[in-house]
Amino acid sequence: xxxxxxxxxxxPVRVRRRKPLITPARLGxxxxxxxxxxxxxxxxxxxxxxxxxxxxxxxxGTIFTLPMAFNLDPWIKAWDAACTGITCEGIxxxxxxxxxxxxxxxxxxxxxxxxxxxxxxxxxxxxxNIAFALLMTGAFVPHQVYVFPMVQxxxxxxxxxxxxxxxxxxxxxxxxxxxxxxxxxxxGIPEEIxxxxxxxxxxxxxxxxxxxxxxxxxxxxxxxxxxxTGIWNDFLFGLIFAGRxxxxxxxxLNNIVNSQxxxxxxxxxxxxTILTALVPLFVYFVSGKWxxxxxxxxxxxx
Amino acid sequence: MSAITVKDxxxxxxxxxxxxDLQLGVNQGEFLVLLGPSGCGKSTLLNAIAGLIExxxxxxxxxxxxxxxxEPKDRGIAMVFQSYALYPKMTVRGxxxxxxxxxxxxxxxxxRRVHEAAEFLHIxxxxxxxxxxxxxxxxxxxxxxxxxxxxxxxxxxxxxxxNLDAKLRAELRVEIKRLHxxxxxxxxxxxxxxxxxxxxxxxxxVMKGGIIQQLGTPREIYDTPANLFVASFIGSxxxxxxxxxxxxxGDVFHYRNxxxxxxxxxxxxxxxxxxxxxxxxxVRPENIAVDGAPKPGEFxxxxxxxxxxxxxxxxxxxxxxxxxxxxxxxxAAQIINERQKxxxxxxxxxxxxxxxxxxxxx
Ligand SMILES: Nc1ncnc2c1ncn2[C@@H]1O[C@H](COP(=O)(O)OP(=O)(O)OP(=O)(O)O)[C@@H](O)[C@H]1O
Ligand SMILES: [Mg+2]
Numbered sequence: 001x002x003x004x005x006x007x008x009x010x011x012p013v014r015v016r017r018r019k020p021l022i023t024p025a026r027l028g029x030x031x032x033x034x035x036x037x038x039x040x041x042x043x044x045x046x047x048x049x050x051x052x053x054x055x056x057x058x059x060x061g062t063i064f065t066l067p068m069a070f071n072l073d074p075w076i077k078a079w080d081a082a083c084t085g086i087t088c089e090g091i092x093x094x095x096x097x098x099x100x101x102x103x104x105x106x107x108x109x110x111x112x113x114x115x116x117x118x119x120x121x122x123x124x125x126x127x128x129n130i131a132f133a134l135l136m137t138g139a140f141v142p143h144q145v146y147v148f149p150m151v152q153x154x155x156x157x158x159x160x161x162x163x164x165x166x167x168x169x170x171x172x173x174x175x176x177x178x179x180x181x182x183x184x185x186x187x188g189i190p191e192e193i194x195x196x197x198x199x200x201x202x203x204x205x206x207x208x209x210x211x212x213x214x215x216x217x218x219x220x221x222x223x224x225x226x227x228x229t230g231i232w233n234d235f236l237f238g239l240i241f242a243g244r245x246x247x248x249x250x251x252x253l254n255n256i257v258n259s260q261x262x263x264x265x266x267x268x269x270x271x272x273t274i275l276t277a278l279v280p281l282f283v284y285f286v287s288g289k290w291x292x293x294x295x296x297x298x299x300x301x302x
Numbered sequence: 303m304s305a306i307t308v309k310d311x312x313x314x315x316x317x318x319x320x321x322x323d324l325q326l327g328v329n330q331g332e333f334l335v336l337l338g339p340s341g342c343g344k345s346t347l348l349n350a351i352a353g354l355i356e357x358x359x360x361x362x363x364x365x366x367x368x369x370x371x372x373e374p375k376d377r378g379i380a381m382v383f384q385s386y387a388l389y390p391k392m393t394v395r396g397x398x399x400x401x402x403x404x405x406x407x408x409x410x411x412x413x414r415r416v417h418e419a420a421e422f423l424h425i426x427x428x429x430x431x432x433x434x435x436x437x438x439x440x441x442x443x444x445x446x447x448x449x450x451x452x453x454x455x456x457x458x459x460x461x462x463x464x465n466l467d468a469k470l471r472a473e474l475r476v477e478i479k480r481l482h483x484x485x486x487x488x489x490x491x492x493x494x495x496x497x498x499x500x501x502x503x504x505x506x507x508v509m510k511g512g513i514i515q516q517l518g519t520p521r522e523i524y525d526t527p528a529n530l531f532v533a534s535f536i537g538s539x540x541x542x543x544x545x546x547x548x549x550x551x552g553d554v555f556h557y558r559n560x561x562x563x564x565x566x567x568x569x570x571x572x573x574x575x576x577x578x579x580x581x582x583x584x585v586r587p588e589n590i591a592v593d594g595a596p597k598p599g600e601f602x603x604x605x606x607x608x609x610x611x612x613x614x615x616x617x618x619x620x621x622x623x624x625x626x627x628x629x630x631x632x633x634a635a636q637i638i639n640e641r642q643k644x645x646x647x648x649x650x651x652x653x654x655x656x657x658x659x660x661x662x663x664x
Binding site: 193195196198200201202206210211214215 | 349352354373374375379380381383384385387388389390391400401404405445448452
């Protein structure tokens with residue numbers, strides 16, 4: 001790049017050589033990218049146009065045509081009035097349940113993960129490696145294995161089927177990965193910073209709060225995105241542990257789609273599905289850049 | 303009075319034993335340098351004194367108190383690290399003030415001390431910058447400032463200059479010397495740079511493999527190294543070593559090999575050698591004289607000049623004596639050409655004699 005500009009400055013016109021825009025390799029590359037994009041975008045496209053059609057229009061069987069009129073009624077019904085089993089208050093109930101589950105679960109699991117990672121990488125207490133190994137088995141054994149014991153434990157604690165119950169489950173299952181992410185990040189921070197803080201007289205909490213946390217922004221963003229999408233998309237734990245009053249959006253969506261009163265309302269189902277997927281999509285669009293940056297960045301600079 | 307006393311110290315990491323039975327005493331106001339090759343345990347010793355590593359055995363006393371089980375902050379120490387270790391998210395001011403805030407000093411006092419330290423180190427105009435906005439030399443000044451504000455009795459430096467380029471290193475070296483002169487505090491300074499060690503130290507402890515090989519003034523270390531390791535580690539170009547044997551003639555010991563036969567009347571033997579004992583004779587390049595007519599009782603060996611290296615202040619001449627390659631430092635004014643023949647000699651009183659087997663000084 002630099003050389004090209006330098007020589008272009010020295011010899012204003014002649015020397016500049018353009019690469020041809022279209023080469024066979026490039027054509028092939030674009031063909032692949034476009035077909036891949038179509039493959040993923042087509043279902044989304046069909047969902048969006050179907051959600052905007054009336055049932056009459058859907059019945060004519062023209063899946064791929066654009067809606068004749070821009071009709072928001074299915075969206076309103078999906079949000080406000082669709083039936084999830086006996087009640088017909090729409091998916092908004094699930095949305096707010098999910099929010100109530102999401103916020104404490106993400107906050108707690110990320111905070112505890114950061115704390116764990118910090119303790120494991122800097123305070124080399126006796127048995128730290130064993131504790132870490134145990135946590136890691138937790139991360140790699142399928143979570144379904146733990147469902148039955150967790151039901152018993154939360155029942156014994158008296159929080160089975162409550163908001164506390166589902167939050168506890170999410171925090172526990174989020175902890176191994178959060179700990180791993182933060183531990184690896186903190187392993188990249190020079191130990192001498194930690195030692196300097198100890199000589200300065202700071203203890204466990206002060207070092208964590210005033211020195212390590214402020215250095216953790218990139219990895220915090222990664223952790224939050226990870227947990228938000230994971231917990232929002234959870235179906236199984238929500239169904240089992242949340243209890244009837246707290247069923248998350250994913251479970252409510254399933255109830256809407258599968259409740260059988262007469263005709264299937266495809267437009268409402270599509271609208272409800274898109275609404276449910278909106279939160280993780282939004283998170284990715286807003287912070288995807290930060291996600292990549294956070295994963296790729298080391299801890300030392302900045 | 304002894305400011306720091308380390309007794310029977312042992313430190314190991316898992317199965318790796320880094321320090322064993324280490325003894326060290328540092329006097330009040332002394333500048334002690336720990337010098338040694340990479341991995342010999344210098345940082346480990348410093349960290350143990352600072353309380354950042356739990357020793358396996360032994361005690362550490364600072365200022366007459368047994369601090370073996372004290373937290374770093376309660377030991378009355380301040381420390382400067384090789385990687386600067388500044389807190390990246392705080393300004394320079396925040397870095398300097400952090401320890402004082404932790405100690406809950408009054409705000410006026412904090413402000414005064416930060417200001418004083420900044421003034422002393424010429425970093426006042428940097429106080430509102432972040433560490434990323436500083437050059438390496440400025441960062442290390444801030445790191446020194448952070449140690450300075452603590453008003454500690456003992457300063458510990460772990461290779462504070464080794465990340466800097468040669469010019470800055472020389473500059474900050476002078477600064478540290480000034481700091482020591484003005485504060486008069488006890489300082490332990492880790493380095494593997496012998497120039498730093500020789501210029502800064504009141505005493506040097508040369509370490510190898512977790513063991514202090516010799517503890518002495520720079521002169522003692524340089525002129526009378528206790529063993530082969532110390533002799534070859536210090537000095538550039540390093541000391542010349544010549545194999546030979548001790549011979550007893552009448553009541554005079556001689557050093558003898560195929561080329562040399564040197565009477566050792568002037569050599570201060572620490573312990574008497576035995577006849578026929580195999581030894582290494584060590585002589586520093588600047589202690590070899592060329593072309594001086596041998597005085598009575600001296601000797602002269604013929605040498606072929608191989609290579610001449612002018613270094614500015616003086617010239618290093620590499621020459622061949624029999625099968626030995628010997629370096630000689632001569633005055634820059636002295637004209638010596640390659641392939642020239644020289645007569646070289648040295649004062650046995652300034653040479654070092656080592657037992658070939660143990661490597662210890664005789
Ligand atoms: N935290 C640790 N865990 C395991 N081994 C360690 C640890 N710290 C140091 N060591 C080992 O202890 C030995 C001494 O290390 P130390 O850092 O004291 O050396 P050093 O003399 O300071 O070297 P350098 O000049 O490279 O800084 C080395 O062999 C090193 O590998
Ligand atoms: Mg070191």
